[in-house]
Amino acid sequence: FAQGSLLIIGGGSESMDEGAWSTDPYSWAVNQSANKKVALISFSQASDWMQNYFTGHCGAVAAKDFKINSQSLANSQSTYDSLMAYDVLFLKGGDQWNYYATYQNTLTQQALQDKFDEGGVICGTSAGLAVMSEVIFTAQNGTVYPDECIENPNNQYVSLENDFLDFFTGYIFDSHFTHRGRAGRLMGFLAHWKLNHNAMIDGIGI
Numbered sequence: 001f002a003q004g005s006l007l008i009i010g011g012g013s014e015s016m017d018e019g020a021w022s023t024d025p026y027s028w029a030v031n032q033s034a035n036k037k038v039a040l041i042s043f044s045q046a047s048d049w050m051q052n053y054f055t056g057h058c059g060a061v062a063a064k065d066f067k068i069n070s071q072s073l074a075n076s077q078s079t080y081d082s083l084m085a086y087d088v089l090f091l092k093g094g095d096q097w098n099y100y101a102t103y104q105n106t107l108t109q110q111a112l113q114d115k116f117d118e119g120g121v122i123c124g125t126s127a128g129l130a131v132m133s134e135v136i137f138t139a140q141n142g143t144v145y146p147d148e149c150i151e152n153p154n155n156q157y158v159s160l161e162n163d164f165l166d167f168f169t170g171y172i173f174d175s176h177f178t179h180r181g182r183a184g185r186l187m188g189f190l191a192h193w194k195l196n197h198n199a200m201i202d203g204i205g206i
Contacts, residue, residue, distance in 0.1 A: 003117065003118070003119045004115065004116035004117065004118070004119055004120050004121060004122060004167075005029070005032045005119075005120075005121045005122075006116075006121075006122055006123075006132065006167055006168070007025055007026075007028065007029045007121065007122070007123040007124075008123075008124060008129050008132060008173060008204075008206060009022075009025065009123065009124065009125035009126070009128075009129055009175075009206065010125075010126070010129065010175045010176055010177055010205075010206035011093055011125055011126030011129070011175045011176045012125075012176075012179075014026070014050070014053060016053055016056070016057055022053075023057055023058060026053075026054065026057075026058040026123075027057075027058040027059050029058075029088055029090075029121045029123050030054065030058050030059045030060045030088060030121075031059065032088075032121045033087035033088045033120060033121045034087045034119070034120075035061070035086070035087045036059060036060050036061045036062075036087070036088075037060065037061060037062045037063070037064075037085065037086040037087055037088065038051075038054045038060045038062070038063040038064075038086060038088040038090055039063075039064055039066055039082075039083050039086035039088065039089050039090065040054075040063060040064065040065045040066065040090050040092060041066045041068060041083075041089060041090060041091050041092065041108075041128075042065065042066070042067055042068070042091075042092040042094060043067070043068065043069050043094050043095065043098040043099060043102065044067070044069060044094055044098070045067075045092050045093070045094060047065070048065070050063065050065070050090075050092075051063040051064060051065060060088070062086075064086070066079070066082070066083065068102070068103070068108055069098075069102065070102065071102055071106060074102055074103050074106040074107065074108040074109075075106040075107050075108070076107065077107060079107060079108055079111075080107035080108065080110065080111045083108065083111040083112075083115070084111055084114065084115060086115075086120075087115070087119075087120045087121060088120065088121045088123065089111070089112055089115050089120065089121070089122050089123070090123040090124070090125075090128070091112075091122075091123065091124040091125070091127075091128025091129075091131065091132070092125060092126075092127075092128055093125050093126030093127045093128060094126070094127045094128075095127055095139060096127040096128075096130040096131050096136065096137070096138060096139050097138055097139045097140050098127075099127060099128070099131045100131060100136065100138045100140075100161070100164055101138075101140075103164075104163070104164055109164065109165065112165060113165060113166075116167060122167060125175075126175045126176065127139075127175070129173050129175045129206065130173060130174070130175055131164055131165060132165055132167050132168065132173060133165075133167070133168045133171045133172050133173040133204070134162050134165075134166045134167075134168060134169045134170060134171060134172075134201075135160055135161070135162045135171070135172040135189075135193060135201050136160065136161055136162070136164055136165075136172065136173075137158070137159065137160055137172065137174065137189060138159045138160070138161050139159065140159040141156055141157050141159055142157060143157070144157035144158055144185060144188075145185065146181055146182055146183065146184030146185040146188070147184065148188075149184055149185045149187065149188020149189065149191075149192075150184045150187070150188055153188040153189075153191035153192040153195060154192060154195065154196070158188065158189065158192050160172070160189060160192055160193060168204075170201050170202060171201060171202050171203070171204055172186070172189050172190070172193070172201055172202075172203050172204070173203075173204050173205075173206065174186045174189070174203065174204070174205045174206070175205075175206060177205030177206055178205075182205060183205065186203040186205045187203070189203060190202075190203050
């Protein structure tokens with residue numbers, strides 16, 4: 001069994017304000033790691049705000065943004081080596097299809113798995129959360145709404161796969177759960193998997 005730690009975040013605006021919801025869990029992630037260095041991975045979002053937040057408020061000794069937006073960059077040995085120098089790998093929000101389509105079968109995917117297996121901390125928020133379970137909603141055809149999933153779990157927008165990361169076997173994660181009223185969506189995902197794979201999985205909505 002893998003020895004790493006996971007921080008799964010439903011999504012929301014982090015803040016440097018005193019008492020912000022994000023400071024405790026993000027500090028927890030840093031404290032679980034050996035070298036307290038954080039790699040912030042995104043497809044399209046790159047700014048120094050999160051770097052400053054982790055080093056200034058969450059106890060990280062270093063934080064760096066990695067904008068990985070092509071398969072060639074995702075499959076670069078230098079990208080892999082750079083990511084493996086950090087003990088916290090943090091997948092930002094955005095579009096999970098970009099993560100799935102771009103990172104699948106690359107050294108970036110391998111770095112995430114290898115770092116977890118060697119005891120590192122993998123974090124994901126929003127879209128970053130969505131790709132961390134064994135079964136994932138890839139959003140290949142765009143988002144899908146709860147009423148669509150309840151009416152037809154096999155509608156064209158329900159695109160589920162289980163060939164990316166596998167930090168939580170037998171689970172699917174969904175984000176922004178209460179704010180966007182996604183209980184029906186998650187139940188639709190479970191029904192879709194049962195109908196098409198004859199297997200029961202568990203859902204975690206955050």
